[in-house]
Amino acid sequence: MVRKSKVIEREEVVIRFSGDSGDGMQLTGTLFSDTAAHFGNDLITFPDYPAEIRAPQGTVGGVSGFQVHLGHSEINTPGDFSDVLVAMNPAAIKANANLVKQGGTIIYDSDNFTDKNIAKAGYEKDPVKEEKLDAFNVIAAPISSMVKEALKDLNLEPKMILRTKNMFALGMVYWLFGRDLEYTEDYFDKKFHKLPDIAEANKIALRAGYYYAETIEALSPVYKILPAKIATGTYRNINGNTATAWGFLAAGEKAGLDIFIGSYPITPATGILEEMAARKDLGVKSFQAEDEIAGICTSLGASFAGHLSVTSTSGPGLALKSEAIGLAVMTELPIVIVDVQRGGPSTGLPTKTEQSDLMQALYGRNGESPVVVIAASTPPDCFHFAFEAARIALEHMTPVLLLTDSYLANGTEPWKVPDMSELPKIKPRFADPKDTPFLPYKRDEKTLARSWAIPGTPGLEHRIGGLEKTAKGTVSYIPENHEYMVNVRAEKIARVADKIPDLVPQGPKSGDMLLVGWGGSYGYLITAVRELQEEGYKVSLASFNYINPLPKNTADVFKRFKKIVICELNLGQFADYLRMKHQEFQYHQINKVQGLPFTVTDIKEKCIKLLEEN
Amino acid sequence: MDDLKLTKYIPKDFKSDQEVRWCPGCGDHAILSAVQKALAELGIPKEKFAFISGIGCSSRFPYYMDTYGFHGIHGRAAAIASGVKVANPELSVWQMTGDGDALAIGGNHFIHVVRRNIDINIILFNNEIYGLTKGQYSPTSSKGIITKTSPYGTVEEPFSVGELVIGAKGRFFARTVDTNVALSTQIYIEAARHKGTSVIEALQNCVIFNDGIHDTIAARDVREDRTIILKQGEPMIFGKNNDKGLILEGLKLKVVNIGENGITDKDILVHDSQEENPGIHYMLANMKYPQYPVALGVIRAVPGPTYEAAVADQIETVRKNAKIKSVSDLLMSGSTWKVD
Numbered sequence: 039m040v041r042k043s044k045v046i047e048r049e050e051v052v053i054r055f056s057g058d059s060g061d062g063m064q065l066t067g068t069l070f071s072d073t074a075a076h077f078g079n080d081l082i083t084f085p086d087y088p089a090e091i092r093a094p095q096g097t098v099g100g101v102s103g104f105q106v107h108l109g110h111s112e113i114n115t116p117g118d119f120s121d122v123l124v125a126m127n128p129a130a131i132k133a134n135a136n137l138v139k140q141g142g143t144i145i146y147d148s149d150n151f152t153d154k155n156i157a158k159a160g161y162e163k164d165p166v167k168e169e170k171l172d173a174f175n176v177i178a179a180p181i182s183s184m185v186k187e188a189l190k191d192l193n194l195e196p197k198m199i200l201r202t203k204n205m206f207a208l209g210m211v212y213w214l215f216g217r218d219l220e221y222t223e224d225y226f227d228k229k230f231h232k233l234p235d236i237a238e239a240n241k242i243a244l245r246a247g248y249y250y251a252e253t254i255e256a257l258s259p260v261y262k263i264l265p266a267k268i269a270t271g272t273y274r275n276i277n278g279n280t281a282t283a284w285g286f287l288a289a290g291e292k293a294g295l296d297i298f299i300g301s302y303p304i305t306p307a308t309g310i311l312e313e314m315a316a317r318k319d320l321g322v323k324s325f326q327a328e329d330e331i332a333g334i335c336t337s338l339g340a341s342f343a344g345h346l347s348v349t350s351t352s353g354p355g356l357a358l359k360s361e362a363i364g365l366a367v368m369t370e371l372p373i374v375i376v377d378v379q380r381g382g383p384s385t386g387l388p389t390k391t392e393q394s395d396l397m398q399a400l401y402g403r404n405g406e407s408p409v410v411v412i413a414a415s416t417p418p419d420c421f422h423f424a425f426e427a428a429r430i431a432l433e434h435m436t437p438v439l440l441l442t443d444s445y446l447a448n449g450t451e452p453w454k455v456p457d458m459s460e461l462p463k464i465k466p467r468f469a470d471p472k473d474t475p476f477l478p479y480k481r482d483e484k485t486l487a488r489s490w491a492i493p494g495t496p497g498l499e500h501r502i503g504g505l506e507k508t509a510k511g512t513v514s515y516i517p518e519n520h521e522y523m524v525n526v527r528a529e530k531i532a533r534v535a536d537k538i539p540d541l542v543p544q545g546p547k548s549g550d551m552l553l554v555g556w557g558g559s560y561g562y563l564i565t566a567v568r569e570l571q572e573e574g575y576k577v578s579l580a581s582f583n584y585i586n587p588l589p590k591n592t593a594d595v596f597k598r599f600k601k602i603v604i605c606e607l608n609l610g611q612f613a614d615y616l617r618m619k620h621q622e623f624q625y626h627q628i629n630k631v632q633g634l635p636f637t638v639t640d641i642k643e644k645c646i647k648l649l650e651e652n
Numbered sequence: 653m654d655d656l657k658l659t660k661y662i663p664k665d666f667k668s669d670q671e672v673r674w675c676p677g678c679g680d681h682a683i684l685s686a687v688q689k690a691l692a693e694l695g696i697p698k699e700k701f702a703f704i705s706g707i708g709c710s711s712r713f714p715y716y717m718d719t720y721g722f723h724g725i726h727g728r729a730a731a732i733a734s735g736v737k738v739a740n741p742e743l744s745v746w747q748m749t750g751d752g753d754a755l756a757i758g759g760n761h762f763i764h765v766v767r768r769n770i771d772i773n774i775i776l777f778n779n780e781i782y783g784l785t786k787g788q789y790s791p792t793s794s795k796g797i798i799t800k801t802s803p804y805g806t807v808e809e810p811f812s813v814g815e816l817v818i819g820a821k822g823r824f825f826a827r828t829v830d831t832n833v834a835l836s837t838q839i840y841i842e843a844a845r846h847k848g849t850s851v852i853e854a855l856q857n858c859v860i861f862n863d864g865i866h867d868t869i870a871a872r873d874v875r876e877d878r879t880i881i882l883k884q885g886e887p888m889i890f891g892k893n894n895d896k897g898l899i900l901e902g903l904k905l906k907v908v909n910i911g912e913n914g915i916t917d918k919d920i921l922v923h924d925s926q927e928e929n930p931g932i933h934y935m936l937a938n939m940k941y942p943q944y945p946v947a948l949g950v951i952r953a954v955p956g957p958t959y960e961a962a963v964a965d966q967i968e969t970v971r972k973n974a975k976i977k978s979v980s981d982l983l984m985s986g987s988t989w990k991v992d
Binding site: 072075076078268269270271272273274275284287288291296298300317318319320321322323325327328329331332335336337338339340341342343344345347361362364365369455456457458493494495496497498499500501502503504505512513 | 668670697698699700702704705707714715717718719720721722723724725728731732733734735736737738739740742743760761764963966967970971974975976977978979980982983984986987988989990991992
C-alpha cells in the first residue's frame with residue numbers, strides 16, 4: 039500500500055540531535071544548521087555537551103546534544119522543546135524525553151538499545167514504554183546495522199563504519215525536512231580530500247539514511263519550512279566566539295593597529311584564542327601564555343608597546359586576572375578582557391551557561407578600580423560588541439571587560455555580513471611627539487583619557503606603573519593626590535556614558551511591565567515579550583549591553599512602567615546593581631541557575647503571574 | 653651626522669628626574685650605575701629602551717631610568733616584558749627583578765620566558781632575603797637561615813639561579829657582584845648583545861636585612877681566592893697569585909694548584925660559554941665556596957632562535973600565500989550565501 043506522507047507547512051521547528059559524546063552530534067547539528075541557513079531559514083543553534091571529552095559511554099552524563107531552531111520568520115532562541123529528537127542511544131532518550139513537544143517525532147537507533155545500554159541509562163526494559171512515549175511518532179531505525187550493510191563493499195574497519203551512524207541519521211532528517219544533500223556532500227569532499235574512502239563512506243551513509251526515510255515513509259509528518267523573509271545581503275553562520283575574534287580584527291583594522299592576544303586555553307573561551315591564532319594572515323600575534331595571569335600581562339605589555347591588545351578567558355580565569363586588571367586601571371592602558379561566562383563558582387559547570395560573573399566583572403578587584411563593562415546579546419552581535427569594547431578601550435584609555443557566555447560562544451546564527459566601510463574609524467589617543475616633556479597622566483578635558491606614548495618614540499620616554507602617581511607621573515603618597523586620582527579615574531569611566539547609545543525599549547515606551555535583561559538572555563526575553571504582546575499584555579523589553587556605565591536614559595526608560603522585572607541567569611546580580619545605581623525603583627526578579635538558558639515558556643508564566651499580582 | 657651624534661650617550665643621559673629612594677649603602681645603587689654605563693656604551697637610541705619590573709626593592713629601578721618604563725605587579729614582569737618584546741622586537745627590553753619576584757611569586761613566568769628564549773635581558777638582584785617586606789626568607793635563602801618568618805631556621809632547600817636557568821633550557825647565564833661595577837657593566841653589555849633571554853644573577857647586598865650575605869666570597873680581601881671570573885676562550889685560573897685553576901677529574905670539576913703535582917697552565921680547562929652542551933656550564937654555575945670558587949662572568953652564551961623572530965617569520969610566511977588579506981576578505985571567506 040502506498041501512503042503519501044502528509045506535508046506540514048510550519049513557521050518554525052526545533053530539532054535536537056542527541057547521543058554519546060563520541061557520536062558526532064555536534065558535527066551533525068552543525069551540518070544541518072548550515073544546510074538550513076543556505077536554504078534561507080533563520081535559525082539559532084544550542085550545543086549542549088558534557089565537560090568530559092569522552093564521558094562514560096551510554097550514560098546520561100555523557101549525552102551530547104545539539105539543538106537547532108529554524109524558521110520562516112525571525113528566530114531568537116534555540117527553542118524550549120523539540121519537534122524532532124534524534125536519539126542515538128537510550129541515555130539520549132532519558133536526557134531529552136521531557137524536552138520533546140507532545141506528538142513530536144523521535145528517531146532512535148534501535149541497534150543501540152541493547153539490554154546493557156538500556157540498563158546504563160537507568161531503564162528496566164523498554165525506554166519508549168517507560169517514558170510513556172506512545173503518543174509520539176516514534177521511529178525505531180536499525181541505524182548501526184544499516185550503515186554496516188550500506189558500507190560493506192568499502193574496505194573499512196568496522197569502527198570506522200560505525201562512525202558514519204550520525205550521517206545516516208542526518209540523512210533521515212534531511213528527508214524529513216526536504217533538504218538537499220549537496221552542501222553536506224561538498225563538506226565531506228573538502229574535509230576528507232586526502233581520504234576519499236572516508237568521504238565516500240560518509241556520503242553513502244548520508245544517502246542511505248535519506249533513502250531509508252523515503253522508503254519507510256513512517257516519518258510523517260514531513261515538515262516544510264519556507265525560507266525566512268530577511269534583509270538582503272550576504273549571510274553566513276557564525277558563533278559567538280568567532281564573531282568576538284572577528285570584531286577585534288575589524289577594530290584593529292579600523293584603528294590601524296596590530297593585534298596581540300595573550301590567553302590561556304579555558305572552556306568555553308578557547309575558541310577565541312584558536313580563531314585569533316589562525317589569523318596570522320591578518321598579522322595577529324597570538325601568545326598562548328603559561329597561565330591566565332601571563333595571558334593578561336603579556337597583553338598589557340603589548341598594549342604598552344602600542345598594540346590593540348586582548349585577553350580571553352572564562353570566570354575562573356577572570357579571577358586570576360584581577361590584579362592585572364587593576365594594573366591596567368592604574369596605568370590607564372587600553373586592553374579588552376573577554377569573559378565567556380560559564381556556570382560557577384570555582385570550576386562549576388565548565389560547558390554550561392550562566393550570567394553569574396557580573397559582580398566579578400564590575401567589582402572583582404582591590405581598591406577603587408572602575409572598568410567599562412559591556413555585554414553581547416546574540417552570537418553575531420559579539421562582533422559588534424567586541425568592536426565596541428576595543429573602540430572604548432582605545433579612545434578612552436581604559437580596560438574594558440566584555441561579557442559573553444557559553445550559550446553565545448557556541449551558539450550559531452545566520453549573520454548579515456557587515457560592510458567594513460560602514461564601521462566607524464577608531465581613533466587611538468596617541469601622544470603628540472612634540473608634546474615634551476611627556477606627562478603620562480595629563481588628560482583630555484572632555485573624556486579625561488590620558489595619551490598613549492609608544493616606546494620607540496623619541497622624546498616621550500616616561501614611566502608608568504601600579505603605584506599611585508601625580509599627573510606628571512611621579513610616584514606620590516600624598517593623601518589629596520590619591521583621592522583626586524581615584525575620583526578622576528572613576529569620572530573617566532562615568533564619562534564613557536557620553537559615547538554610548540541610549541537604551542531603546544523594545545515595544546511601547548510605557549506599560550504595565552518592563553522586562554529587563556542583559557547580555558545573552560536577549561533571545562529568550564524578546565521572544566517571550568513578543569508573545570506576551572501578541573497575547574495583549576502591555577509588556578516591553580529593555581535589554582542592556584552597556585552595563586558600566588549604564589546608558590544615560592536608563593531611569594527615563596524605567597519610570598514609564600508600572601513593574602520592572604529583571605531576568606538573569608544568576609541570583610540577581612544585575613538587579614542588585616540596579617538597586618545601587620537607581621534606588622528610586624522597585625525591582626522584581628526572575629532568575630535561573632541550572633547551567634541552561636531560560637525557556638520562553640517559563641519567562642512568560644512568571645511574567646503573567648507578576649502581572650496578575652496587582 | 654647629527655643622527656650619529658644623537659646616539660652617543662653618557663651614563664647621565666639615562667638618569668631620570670626621580671629621586672633614588674633605595675637605602676643608603678644598598679647594592680642597588682651600584683647596579684643602577686653599571687646599567688647606565690652599559691646603556692651608554694650600546695649605541696642604541698634612548699627611546700628604544702624599555703625597563704620592566706615587578707614588585708620589590710629592585711623593581712623600583714624603572715623609575716630611575718630616563719627610558720620607557722613599566723613598574724608592574726608582583727612576579728609578572730617577565731610576562732609583561734614578553735608582551736612588549738613580541739609586540740615590538742625593535743625595542744631593547746630589560747627586566748629588573750629580585751629573588752622573590754622572579755623565583756617565588758613569578759617562578760612560572762621566569763622559567764617560561766627562558767624556555768621561549770625571548771630576547772629580553774633579565775637582571776635578577778639576589779640578596780637572599782625579602783627586603784621590601786622587611787626581612788623574610790626567599791627561595792634563594794640558605795637552608796636553616798633565621799628570619800622573621802623562620803625564627804627557628806628554614807627547613808627548605810634554596811634554588812640556584814643558574815641551575816634553574818639551564819634547567820629551563822636557558823642559553824645565557826651570567827653572574828656578577830653589585831660592587832664590581834666594571835665587571836657588571838661588561839656583562840650587561842654582553843647580555844644586551846646576546847639574542848635571546850639573558851639572565852644575569854647580580855649578587856646584591858641588602859644593607860638592612862641581610863647585610864654582608866655575599867661577603868664570604870665577595871669581600872675585597874677574599875674575593876680573588878673565592879671567586880673566579882670566567883672569560884671566553886681563557887683558562888679558568890683564579891687566586892690572588894693566579895695560581896689556582898679548574899680541571900675536570902672524572903665527572904667533576906676540581907680545584908688544583910698550578911705548579912703542584914705536575915699541573916701546568918695547559919691542564920686547566922678553557923672556558924667556552926658558547927658550547928651548546930650545558931654540562932660544564934651547569935657545574936660552573938653551581939660551584940659553591942668553600943669547595944670551589946663562585947663563578948662570575950658570562951657562564952653560558954649560546955646563540956639560538958628567538959621567540960619573537962619566529963613569530964614575525966611565521967606571520968610573514970603565512971601572509972605571503974594568504975588568500976585573506978583584509979577583514980573584508982575574512983568576512984566573505986568560507987561558506988556564505990546571498991539573500992536577494
